[in-house]
Amino acid sequence: FEKAKYFEGCLPIEVMVERGRDTLRFGPMKPVGLAHPETGEVPHAVVQLRAENKEGSMYNMVGFQTKLTYPEQKRVFQTIPGMEEADFVRLGSIHRNTFICAPELLDQTLQMKKRPGLFLAGQLSGVEGYVESTAMGLLAGLYAGRLLRKKTLPVPPASTALGALVRHLTETDPGRFQPSNVNFGLFPPLAKKIRKKERGLFRAEQALSGLAAWKIRLAEQGGGSAVQ
Ligand SMILES: Cc1cc2nc3c(=O)[nH]c(=O)nc-3n(C[C@H](O)[C@H](O)[C@H](O)COP(=O)(O)OP(=O)(O)OC[C@H]3O[C@@H](n4cnc5c(N)ncnc54)[C@H](O)[C@@H]3O)c2cc1C
Structure with a gap:
């Protein structure tokens, strides 16, 4: 059916x-790296x-x-x-997998557009995987707590994995939306040309500085961040 x-x-x-x-x-x-220990034969x-x-x-x-x-x-x-x-x-x-069409239904703070105050997280929100589901749970919980305490809900920058996942949930074309694991394709394109070998480090530094800036916003706008 x-x-x-x-x-x-x-x-x-x-x-x-x-x-x-x-x-x-x-x-x-895939047999890569699995040569037979005695004969050296690659299966x-x-x-x-x-x-x-x-x-x-x-x-x-x-x-x-x-x-x-x-x-x-x-x-x-x-x-x-x-x-x-x-x-x-x-x-x-x-x-x-059961998931909603997040780009149509969710806002950037993981609340249902048509029912503010109702947060979605995990696989249901349209991410795939243990860490990704937990990450959306972390955000939804943080936002729900802050909403109750009438604090602002800053969105993590897209340079962070948290922000990249939110971007995937909220900015993908709804007609093409499918759940995704976190991957570099969800992050904004690099602003400058960087050698392949150095891209990982560059992205990690961008993510860490984005995360630090977001944590400052959380602390400034609400007095104390639960994110360590
Ligand atoms: C066979 C299999 C292998 C997988 N392997 C991997 C892997 O290797 N790596 C990876 O990252 N991800 C893997 N995944 C995906 C991963 O399991 C999910 O992305 C993740 O568990 C989703 O987390 P969640 O908390 O959103 O949902 P779930 O883990 O599904 O948790 C939802 C919970 O809600 C409960 N529930 C449902 N309805 C109700 C209700 N009405 N009332 C109360 N409770 C309810 C359920 O019992 C369940 O405990 C795998 C999934 C499967 C099925």
Whole structure:
């Protein structure tokens, strides 16, 4: 009843395979840096297994989101060399993200435009990921507290990751809006040409000075900032 639109950062393996025979080898099955310790041989592709319990008897297959049927998952995964005898304790499934069209509905202080005083945060607000969801929670909580105390609600500058996420939520074309992890593409373009190697440091310095300026505004306009 709903057309599946996948988040690019978390595609099911079968969707990746449809994009090309080698797509998985350049994605979750990338063998880079994993030469065999004895022979030095570089594998064609690898599956990363992450321990799920202390005993090391359960592992999860990193990056293997899938909506294949359970029998198909067992059949396909048992064709991977070394996994012929694996028992599957829990099979994969796809999760659905619920989010609003933030550019249409949210203002820069994460309040619903049509219902000021109602703050949204987390995944529902249109960000993706643990840190991003928590970051929006931090802002929404800070703003809600300040609103109650009749203090101003300064928006973090776009040079900071907090500001870049707010910018994504509020300035993206509503017709194209999709949740996003934080990434440099959300930040304003660099004002001057900077060598690739030095861009990270430059952006970090810009972000830190933007954050410091924002914290001063919070303190000036409201007497004390909760953000450390
Ligand atoms: C399988 C999977 C793997 C993921 N892997 C990663 C990863 O590796 N890295 C990463 O950064 N992100 C990952 N994510 C995304 C990340 O989990 C979410 O972006 C993040 O948890 C969203 O945080 P949130 O607090 O907004 O929502 P949630 O973590 O979903 O929290 C919402 C909470 O509200 C509760 N709730 C819902 N309705 C009600 C109600 N009516 N009353 C009371 N409580 C309610 C829910 O039970 C839940 O506890 C993954 C998500 C999934 C599903």
